[in-house]
Amino acid sequence: MSEKIKILIVEDEALIAKDIEFSLRQLDYHIVGIAFDGMTALDMIHSRLPDLVLLDIELNGDISGIDIAIVLNEKYSIPFIYLTSYADPCTIDMVKKTLPFGYILKPFSERELYGAIELAVYRLDEKKKTGFPAKEKIDDLCDTPLTDREYELLTGLFEGKSNQELAKDYFISVNTIKTHLKNIYSKMEVSNRHKALSKIFGLMKQ
Amino acid sequence: MSEKIKILIVEDEALIAKDIEFSLRQLDYHIVGIAFDGMTALDMIHSRLPDLVLLDIELNGDISGIDIAIVLNEKYSIPFIYLTSYADPCTIDMVKKTLPFGYILKPFSERELYGAIELAVYRLDEKKKTGFPAKEKIDDLCDTPLTDREYELLTGLFEGKSNQELAKDYFISVNTIKTHLKNIYSKMEVSNRHKALSKIFGLMKQ
DNA sequence: AAGACTTTCACACTTTGGGGTGATATTTGA
DNA sequence: TCAAATATCACCCCAAAGTGTGAAAGTCTT
Numbered sequence: 225m226s227e228k229i230k231i232l233i234v235e236d237e238a239l240i241a242k243d244i245e246f247s248l249r250q251l252d253y254h255i256v257g258i259a260f261d262g263m264t265a266l267d268m269i270h271s272r273l274p275d276l277v278l279l280d281i282e283l284n285g286d287i288s289g290i291d292i293a294i295v296l297n298e299k300y301s302i303p304f305i306y307l308t309s310y311a312d313p314c315t316i317d318m319v320k321k322t323l324p325f326g327y328i329l330k331p332f333s334e335r336e337l338y339g340a341i342e343l344a345v346y347r348l349d350e351k352k353k354t355g356f357p358a359k360e361k362i363d364d365l366c367d368t369p370l371t372d373r374e375y376e377l378l379t380g381l382f383e384g385k386s387n388q389e390l391a392k393d394y395f396i397s398v399n400t401i402k403t404h405l406k407n408i409y410s411k412m413e414v415s416n417r418h419k420a421l422s423k424i425f426g427l428m429k430q
Numbered sequence: 431m432s433e434k435i436k437i438l439i440v441e442d443e444a445l446i447a448k449d450i451e452f453s454l455r456q457l458d459y460h461i462v463g464i465a466f467d468g469m470t471a472l473d474m475i476h477s478r479l480p481d482l483v484l485l486d487i488e489l490n491g492d493i494s495g496i497d498i499a500i501v502l503n504e505k506y507s508i509p510f511i512y513l514t515s516y517a518d519p520c521t522i523d524m525v526k527k528t529l530p531f532g533y534i535l536k537p538f539s540e541r542e543l544y545g546a547i548e549l550a551v552y553r554l555d556e557k558k559k560t561g562f563p564a565k566e567k568i569d570d571l572c573d574t575p576l577t578d579r580e581y582e583l584l585t586g587l588f589e590g591k592s593n594q595e596l597a598k599d600y601f602i603s604v605n606t607i608k609t610h611l612k613n614i615y616s617k618m619e620v621s622n623r624h625k626a627l628s629k630i631f632g633l634m635k636q
Numbered sequence: 637a638a639g640a641c642t643t644t645c646a647c648a649c650t651t652t653g654g655g656g657t658g659a660t661a662t663t664t665g666a
Numbered sequence: 667t668c669a670a671a672t673a674t675c676a677c678c679c680c681a682a683a684g685t686g687t688g689a690a691a692g693t694c695t696t
Contacts, residue, residue: 319549326532327549329542336535343525343533371642384624387683400644402684409684414590416652416684418623422590425631577672593653604652606674612654622654622682 228254229345232274234265234292235307236284240330244278247334253341262287269300276344277304281319293322305340307332356382357427365423366411374408377401381408381417382424434460435551438480440471440498441513442490446536450484453540459547468493475506482550483510487525499528511546513538562588563630571629572617580614583607587614587623588630 231253235241241258248255256272259265262283269277269292277296281289289306296302305326306319319327325344328336356379363369370378380390387405391398405417414420437459441447447464454461462478465471468489475483475498483502487495495512502508511532512525525533531550534542562585569575576584586596593611597604611623620626 324549327545329539329545333535339525339533339535343530373643384628386624396643397645399646403645404643405683406685416592418592418627419590421624421627422588425588579673602673603675605676608654609675610673612656615654 228252229276229341230254230256230272230274231341232256232265232268232272232277233258234262234277234283234289235280236260236282237280240280240307244337247337248341251334251338261285262289262292265292266295269296269302273300274302276325276341277302278341279304279306279324281306281308290318290322293324297322303344305344357424361427362412362424365427367413368411370408370411374404374411377404378408378420378424381405382421434458435482435547436460436462436478436480437547438462438471438474438478438483439464440468440483440489440495441486442466442488443486446486446513450543453543454547457540457544467491468495468498471498472501475502475508479506480508482531482547483508484547485510485512485530487512487514487516496524496528499530503528509550511550568618568630573619574617576614576617580610580617583610584614584626584630587611588627 231248233241233244233248233255235244235258238260241260245255245258256274257268259268262285265277265279265283266287268274277292279289279292279296283289289308293304293306296304303325305328306324307328307330308319309330326340328340359370359372359375362375362378377390377394380393385393387398387401390401394401409415409417409420412420412423414423437454439447439450439454439461441450441464444466447466451461451464462480463474465474468491471483471485471489472493474480483498485495485498485502489495495514499510499512502510509531511534512530513534513536514525515536532546534546565576565578565581568581568584583596583600586599591599593604593607596607600607615621615623615626618626618629620629
């Protein structure tokens, strides 16, 4: 579970890259690679699937950090932190559209780097949770709280199961399922399963 | 729409606070207040409802920045950026649990501040969106892409609307709705609305 | 032991959803 | 301009979901 975080460093200035690598090894992260240009970076992302990428924006060659960011978002959903020397409005405007998990201005200290990485890792964990809301959250959208059984069945409903499937999976008759759902709908003040589910989606999106 | 971002500064060192205020006014943000201690901060949050809070962790008095962060999360869902001089593992551990939108180490430059704020503001906007995936994302889960109309109806379906409601809202007959849905299901390779919605929801959780 | 709540079930009835088929305008692109 | 794609609609049929009513058995509290 608590395996080392796999980090890829994308930075064209070798001195800075080595410096970061040294710091991070001290801090017990696992450095899966250092890419000095965009193409190498894309290769390494593909082959080594890091948990987090430290991404210099200004790279030599025709692939910029922003390009890599887009790939990380669209194709891999791997979070990244920008490293850059510039903070002019124009750059920031480009940068923020790619929703990085963090943004560090050079020159930075080891503690800044550590703070940003830990924050990103935590965010990543948050994101991974499946997230069916706790009973209390569901109860908040009901006029009267659900019973434990009702909550249990609701999780099944959320999986997309039909009444028959629910009956089979919970070892009760379809009629009983109908009764329970009837009561759930009434408590949630909705008229059918789809509205119940949208209401739950609403909770989860926040 | 593009109103000024309302920012509250919570910082017990008056000199630093004034400094930040000056910078931010230059940068065309609206400073709704400066709180030098926790109690004042909570009052101001309640009465002035800022869009973003800059939050010093180490405050005089018995309310810390972390306490305020918790209130901001639980009660107001107002994002905040920490300002702090410390980045020791222990502090960071506490800090990251409160999921700030950013984290700046003192002393910081104006551009660092600006970068962090802009990032936070962008994240906030993202959060506010309904979050229904873009057409391209939906098309990725289809064997053939949806038409614009089909995508439009799908968003309605996602709201939990029944066929009748869809018909009414889109000014077409229930039969037409059925035809469209039939085609959508076939393109998405699902057998009913449940499965379509779960598939979309799968997208959103990533 | 009495009452309240929960869980289970049945049956009859109505409404809704999904599949199949076919058809007619309208729009669009080559 | 002509074919393809799109948007609209109407049937029919069956399966699934939802509603109303009633009721038995179990648990928990007081």
